[in-house]
Amino acid sequence: MVIQxxxxxxxxxxxxxxxxxxxxxxxxxxxxxxxxxxKALGFFQAGDPTNGMExxxxxxxxxxxxxxxxxxxxxxxxxxYSNLRLxxxxxxxxxxxxxxxxxxxxxxxxxxxxxxQIWWNTTILCPFIAIFTTIFAYNRMKADYTLLKSAxxxx
Numbered sequence: 490m491v492i493q494x495x496x497x498x499x500x501x502x503x504x505x506x507x508x509x510x511x512x513x514x515x516x517x518x519x520x521x522x523x524x525x526x527x528k529a530l531g532f533f534q535a536g537d538p539t540n541g542m543e544x545x546x547x548x549x550x551x552x553x554x555x556x557x558x559x560x561x562x563x564x565x566x567x568x569x570y571s572n573l574r575l576x577x578x579x580x581x582x583x584x585x586x587x588x589x590x591x592x593x594x595x596x597x598x599x600x601x602x603x604x605x606q607i608w609w610n611t612t613i614l615c616p617f618i619a620i621f622t623t624i625f626a627y628n629r630m631k632a633d634y635t636l637l638k639s640a641x642x643x644x
Contacts (some may be wrong), residue, residue: 496633497567499626500580503619504563507587510615511556516598520605527598527607529556552593559586563623573634580627587623591616 511529518525518532525532531548562583569576594616598607 496576496626496629497570499622499629500563500567500583503583503587503622503626504560504567506615506619506622507556507560507563507590510590510594510612510619511553511560513612514610515594515612516607516609518598518605518607527594529553529594549597552590552597555586555590555593559583559590562586563619573630573637577627577630577634580623580630584620584623584627587616587619591620 514526514528516527518527523534525534525547529549530553531550562579566576566579566583569579594613598609
């Protein structure tokens with residue numbers, strides 16, 4: 490009987506994908522004066538300013554902390570296998586954090602556009618992959634929970 494292996498693997502993949510979302514550029518905003526790279530840590534100017542202005546750096550610590558919290562919760566959820574009900578609850582909280590992380594990233598990208606264009610990197614797909622794998626991990630936990638409950642009834 491294989492128990493707890495698949496959800497651990499799926500939760501690890503979700504954590505790795507969210508780490509990519511946190512530490513790699515999510516998008517790039519291009520205007521006539523500058524180009525900004527959007528990361529979870531903030532907006533950073535790409536290259537040298539074209540008109541001699543100071544480099545632009547806008548920190549988004551709340552977005553970074555939300556992303557790091559999501560990764561830590563996903564990794565912590567892997568090791569909660571001894572209490573399956575708690576693991577399922579933490580998995581649902583992780584799912585909410587991933588959705589919030591994706592929404593904040595999207596809003597930051599769209600709210601910063603003044604007169605320019607935004608180009609999304611493929612990194613923007615990472616939260617959707619993490620949602621997919623987290624839902625599958627939750628389904629595996631639920632299946633293990635029903636399997637354990639049916640085995641307890643037999644005794």
